[in-house]
Amino acid sequence: MEAYLDNGNTTPVDEKVVEAMKPYFTKKYGHPLFIYSKGREANETVENASESIANTVGAQGNELTFTSGATEANDIAIRGVAKANKENGNHIITSEIENPSILRICEELEDRGFEVDYLEVDDEGFVNLEQLNNLISKETILVSIGHVSDEIGTIEPIKEIGKTIKDQNPETYFHSNIANSYGKVPIDMNETQVDLLSISAHKIHGPKGVGALISRDNVAISPVNYGYLSLSEIRPGTENVPGIVGFKKAAELSFGNFDSKVKHLQNLRNKLMEGIEKNIPEVILHGPKGDKRSPANVNYSFEHIEGESILMHLDMRGISVATGSACATRKLEPSHVLTAIGVDPVTAHGAIRFTLSRMNTEEEIDYTLEVLPEVVEKLREMSPMAKKRGE
Amino acid sequence: MEAYLDNGNTTPVDEKVVEAMKPYFTKKYGHPLFIYSKGREANETVENASESIANTVGAQGNELTFTSGATEANDIAIRGVAKANKENGNHIITSEIENPSILRICEELEDRGFEVDYLEVDDEGFVNLEQLNNLISKETILVSIGHVSDEIGTIEPIKEIGKTIKDQNPETYFHSNIANSYGKVPIDMNETQVDLLSISAHKIHGPKGVGALISRDNVAISPVNYGYLSLSEIRPGTENVPGIVGFKKAAELSFGNFDSKVKHLQNLRNKLMEGIEKNIPEVILHGPKGDKRSPANVNYSFEHIEGESILMHLDMRGISVATGSACATRKLEPSHVLTAIGVDPVTAHGAIRFTLSRMNTEEEIDYTLEVLPEVVEKLREMSPMAKKRGE
Numbered sequence: 001m002e003a004y005l006d007n008g009n010t011t012p013v014d015e016k017v018v019e020a021m022k023p024y025f026t027k028k029y030g031h032p033l034f035i036y037s038k039g040r041e042a043n044e045t046v047e048n049a050s051e052s053i054a055n056t057v058g059a060q061g062n063e064l065t066f067t068s069g070a071t072e073a074n075d076i077a078i079r080g081v082a083k084a085n086k087e088n089g090n091h092i093i094t095s096e097i098e099n100p101s102i103l104r105i106c107e108e109l110e111d112r113g114f115e116v117d118y119l120e121v122d123d124e125g126f127v128n129l130e131q132l133n134n135l136i137s138k139e140t141i142l143v144s145i146g147h148v149s150d151e152i153g154t155i156e157p158i159k160e161i162g163k164t165i166k167d168q169n170p171e172t173y174f175h176s177n178i179a180n181s182y183g184k185v186p187i188d189m190n191e192t193q194v195d196l197l198s199i200s201a202h203k204i205h206g207p208k209g210v211g212a213l214i215s216r217d218n219v220a221i222s223p224v225n226y227g228y229l230s231l232s233e234i235r236p237g238t239e240n241v242p243g244i245v246g247f248k249k250a251a252e253l254s255f256g257n258f259d260s261k262v263k264h265l266q267n268l269r270n271k272l273m274e275g276i277e278k279n280i281p282e283v284i285l286h287g288p289k290g291d292k293r294s295p296a297n298v299n300y301s302f303e304h305i306e307g308e309s310i311l312m313h314l315d316m317r318g319i320s321v322a323t324g325s326a327c328a329t330r331k332l333e334p335s336h337v338l339t340a341i342g343v344d345p346v347t348a349h350g351a352i353r354f355t356l357s358r359m360n361t362e363e364e365i366d367y368t369l370e371v372l373p374e375v376v377e378k379l380r381e382m383s384p385m386a387k388k389r390g391e
Numbered sequence: 392m393e394a395y396l397d398n399g400n401t402t403p404v405d406e407k408v409v410e411a412m413k414p415y416f417t418k419k420y421g422h423p424l425f426i427y428s429k430g431r432e433a434n435e436t437v438e439n440a441s442e443s444i445a446n447t448v449g450a451q452g453n454e455l456t457f458t459s460g461a462t463e464a465n466d467i468a469i470r471g472v473a474k475a476n477k478e479n480g481n482h483i484i485t486s487e488i489e490n491p492s493i494l495r496i497c498e499e500l501e502d503r504g505f506e507v508d509y510l511e512v513d514d515e516g517f518v519n520l521e522q523l524n525n526l527i528s529k530e531t532i533l534v535s536i537g538h539v540s541d542e543i544g545t546i547e548p549i550k551e552i553g554k555t556i557k558d559q560n561p562e563t564y565f566h567s568n569i570a571n572s573y574g575k576v577p578i579d580m581n582e583t584q585v586d587l588l589s590i591s592a593h594k595i596h597g598p599k600g601v602g603a604l605i606s607r608d609n610v611a612i613s614p615v616n617y618g619y620l621s622l623s624e625i626r627p628g629t630e631n632v633p634g635i636v637g638f639k640k641a642a643e644l645s646f647g648n649f650d651s652k653v654k655h656l657q658n659l660r661n662k663l664m665e666g667i668e669k670n671i672p673e674v675i676l677h678g679p680k681g682d683k684r685s686p687a688n689v690n691y692s693f694e695h696i697e698g699e700s701i702l703m704h705l706d707m708r709g710i711s712v713a714t715g716s717a718c719a720t721r722k723l724e725p726s727h728v729l730t731a732i733g734v735d736p737v738t739a740h741g742a743i744r745f746t747l748s749r750m751n752t753e754e755e756i757d758y759t760l761e762v763l764p765e766v767v768e769k770l771r772e773m774s775p776m777a778k779k780r781g782e
Binding site: 011014015033035039069101104107225226237238240241243312315 | 395402417418422428460461466470499593617629631705
């Protein structure tokens with residue numbers, strides 16, 4: 001049996017998405033810039049997809065720009081806003097638990113003379129709203145805080161963050177990378193005060209290589225890349241039409257019967273969490289419990305053993321999970337997110353992240369709960385750390 | 392009947408390419424950064440594709456960086472080299488007939504204080520080698536000249552250009568955007584002195600949304616985008632694994648039996664050119680004839696009528712072609728390439744570009760040669776310009 005529980009990194013493409021894309025590879029292959037029938041057809045296809053995807057967050061099609069993924073959307077959102085608004089201020093705020101995608105962009109801006117503050121988080125990963133309130137000044141052009149922590153599932157209070165920002169400085173733009181929560185934790189741009197959102201198709205059973213930036217009409221934004229004409233003013237290059245069609249289909253599938261899909265995720269998450277806590281001693285949950293946690297995220301440290309060993313043993317049994325910083329698993333540094341919430345380095349090294357999707361089944365969770373306690377027990381038997389403790 | 396003759400802009404994806412990609416959507420969907428089996432499998436897939444595609448131009452896999460397309464590859468090549476080498480000089484040379492992708496990047500660098508010279512071309516589109524020779528100085532960090540003109544099919548003398556550059560300044564890098572010639576006009580990095588090449592999958596019956604920059608080991612290059620980790624040091628973001636697999640397959644299909652494919656293209660091109668010249672009076676060829684012309688490009692002005700009208704009438708009969716500047720067909724400016732080779736604006740407006748691919752057939756050319764003279768005759772009958780002349 002197989003259980004793919006690393007959907008926070010990437011997901012399998014839904015067969016229905018592949019079916020939807022197919023005609024756009026071999027038959028409807030026109031270039032959307034050109035005025036003959038095949039071009040106009042491609043143009044309409046891109047516009048329909050823009051409208052359909054933008055609507056899932058309460059925005060309009062003309063507010064959406066297709067990119068090669070959330071990384072590029074984040075880069076345009078943050079560097080593009082910084083560039084367009086540098087006359088108004090040089091201060092940016094983000095949080096210390098953002099995805100490396102955001103942190104690297106902010107570092108680049110620091111190198112270029114922008115001042116960046118990194119908000120602290122509490123032991124469950126919630127950003128410090130008071131600190132945010134105190135840091136916002138006339139110079140603050142942008143705040144970028146992700147909706148849900150990739151790693152520990154914390155759902156940040158987006159409405160309160162938006163209100164705090166706009167109460168202090170209505171001119172400050174609010175960007176949120178929602179790649180990890182999109183299709184799982186709802187967000188409506190009309191009910192929050194968020195100005196820019198980054199999303200990605202391959203996190204919701206769509207294809208890799210396509211994402212989008214959604215930015216409200218009033219946001220001043222400069223391109224960060226240059227080149228060939230496209231339908232967008234801020235992103236050059238030929239539109240990935242089949243990918244865009246796949247993205248639209250994946251969004252439709254994620255948002256259709258949304259509540260029952262979320263319920264399904266919550267059930268799987270709760271089952272996995274209860275099973276781990278009941279069957280495995282000495283485990284430590286990272287991130288909050290209940291409604292403030294993403295229905296798709298489970299993250300525990302298994303004391304006295306290395307996350308990487310657990311990962312490899314689970315992999316041998318067909319179970320895919322992430323460890324430590326899910327975004328830097330080829331490095332042996334402890335996760336910057338776990339460090340930020342106060343987890344000590346040894347415990348952080350024993351962390352395993354399970355991320356669920358609507359395509360996971362109860363059988364996969366049962367199988368994981370059958371294999372995981374065996375793996376942990378076996379590794380603890382072999383572990384010098386565990387032995388020492390038991391002596 | 393249909394005849395798609397705008398393959399210079401984009402091509403239908405080969406069914407075999409779609410078949411090759413399929414398993415990477417739904418089964419082999421791992422993220423290449425992660426260390427469990429599915430991740431390692433994806434990693435190997437990307438590395439194999441790098442090697443295979445790099446080999447088609449005589450390079451090695453570690454010299455190839457996957458991008459979202461040739462536009463992004465051009466941007467990294469030009470701005471990335473400018474950024475990494477700005478201590479060595481601030482002078483860049485390109486030609487006045489480059490793709491807008493290149494020209495826009497160069498304009499951005501001019502805004503940032505770089506000096507850019509735009510080489511003149513002769514009436515067939517060949518760059519002025521003497522001018523190149525004279526312009527190169529100690530300050531010249533980069534020369535970017537496309538291998539084949541997108542628009543008029545001129546095959547630039549890449550070897551001589553490389554020799555001219557390196558004889559004058561061995562430290563000057565030579566970049567060539569070969570998106571339009573890749574798979575049609577061969578290039579071997581070991582037999583030329585080109586340092587960086589940009590290519591794109593969707594011009595060779597691969598998928599949109601994937602391209603590559605191939606840069607020799609010794610080239611100093613900085614990233615121009617920031618974000619999430621990837622296998623590359625200069626391009627962030629999750630690799631488009633299925634797209635990369637499709638790109639590899641498309642390259643294999645283009646380079647297998649290469650000579651017979653080029654022969655096929657030459658036959659179609661010659662048939663179309665002879666048919667036009669024989670059956671339609673008052674036509675003007677743009678670009679060279681014979682071996683110095685891309686086997687895939689045909690470009691004529693049909694005097695006294697508008698290219699756009701021809702395009703729309705051909706479209707109604709199922710034939711897709713490009714007009715004027717093939718890259719700006721939503722604008723009514725005459726093509727900058729035709730202007731550069733000395734074509735007057737009125738004649739430039741009557742230009743139609745036909746671009747062929749290995750998937751075109753003799754029947755499609757026959758059909759085009761049946762329809763095109765009728766269309767031209769009918770439009771000339773209606774044209775006030777033609778009437779005036781005939782009176």
